[in-house]
Amino acid sequence: MPDESFVGRSLPAAGPFQVGREKIREFAAAIGDxxxxxxxxDVARAAGHPDLxxxxxxxxxxxxxxxxxxxxxxxxxxxxxxxxHGDQRITxxxxxxxxxxxxxxxxxxxxxxxxxxxxxxxxxxVADAAGEPVATTSSLLVTQA
Amino acid sequence: xxxxxxxxxxxxxxxxxxxxxxADLVRYAGASGDFNPIHWSDRVAGLxxxxxxxxxxxxxxxxxxxxxxxxxGDPSLVRSYSTRFTRxxxxxxxxxxxxxxxxGTVADVTESDGxxxxxxxxxxxxxxxxxxxxxxxxxxxxx
Numbered sequence: 142m143p144d145e146s147f148v149g150r151s152l153p154a155a156g157p158f159q160v161g162r163e164k165i166r167e168f169a170a171a172i173g174d175x176x177x178x179x180x181x182x183d184v185a186r187a188a189g190h191p192d193l194x195x196x197x198x199x200x201x202x203x204x205x206x207x208x209x210x211x212x213x214x215x216x217x218x219x220x221x222x223x224x225x226h227g228d229q230r231i232t233x234x235x236x237x238x239x240x241x242x243x244x245x246x247x248x249x250x251x252x253x254x255x256x257x258x259x260x261x262x263x264x265x266x267v268a269d270a271a272g273e274p275v276a277t278t279s280s281l282l283v284t285q286a
Numbered sequence: 287x288x289x290x291x292x293x294x295x296x297x298x299x300x301x302x303x304x305x306x307x308x309a310d311l312v313r314y315a316g317a318s319g320d321f322n323p324i325h326w327s328d329r330v331a332g333l334x335x336x337x338x339x340x341x342x343x344x345x346x347x348x349x350x351x352x353x354x355x356x357x358x359g360d361p362s363l364v365r366s367y368s369t370r371f372t373r374x375x376x377x378x379x380x381x382x383x384x385x386x387x388x389x390g391t392v393a394d395v396t397e398s399d400g401x402x403x404x405x406x407x408x409x410x411x412x413x414x415x416x417x418x419x420x421x422x423x424x425x426x427x428x429x
Contacts, residue, residue: 172314197351236361
């Protein structure tokens with residue numbers, strides 16, 4: 142049974158996650174994204190970007206491991222082995238680039254139990270080293286009650 | 287076919303047809319850091335009540351998003367992207383994999399402060415059924 146007292150709380154900011162060029166290239170290749178802006182530094186810079194541009198769902202590479210660590214924490218009481226991903230929202234305040242150093246704060250927004258399932262909404266606020274907002278992600282995660 | 291510069295409501299984006307194979311799932315697991323065994327072990331997928339190994343929802347979301355980024359030409363123009371995961375994509379252990387067909391439609395175009403933003407409805411179909419629900423991206427249209 143998940144601990145409802147976590148709802149409304151946020152975890153300490155985690156980071157910095159350093160966005161590496163090779164990680165962007167690896168992720169772009171894994172999703173079959175052929176954009177030269179995510180692969181070729183000269184093309185990205187010529188288009189006015191400071192470095193390689195990460196594909197839109199790249200933030201999962203650093204938010205999901207943080208979410209997994211939280212959900213595997215026995216204090217929260219979540220059954221990670223039976224979890225499914227219900228929905229995902231990503232809002233960009235700016236694009237993520239190679240060389241960014243990012244900090245992620247997990248917020249436990251909502252926990253509902255309905256029809257035999259626990260439904261948990263976790264929001265990640267991603268900011269850069271200057272504290273400027275980069276992305277907001279929200280994940281609905283579901284496990285059996 | 288619609289171009290981003292003159293996009294209007296109702297325009298269809300160039301569709302994508304792609305096959306997700308077990309090798310794609312392994313590559314995505316490594317790139318994303320999501321090593322949940324339901325995405326590579328038939329045994330664990332079966333224990334979880336699944337018909338077989340399934341693709342990561344985030345992989346399906348990512349490949350479906352290519353219909354938008356390929357069209358607009360620059361991933362930094364995406365303002366938001368959201369979806370529900372309504373059905374799993376079951377990926378067989380063969381050389382062909384699972385066929386996923388992706389389409390995108392311009393739902394509307396709005397303008398504020400001289401910036402034109404298109405809302406794109408994205409559909410992803412596997413085995414005759416939609417696997418993403420209410421998948422929507424907002425993109426800034428290039429001038």
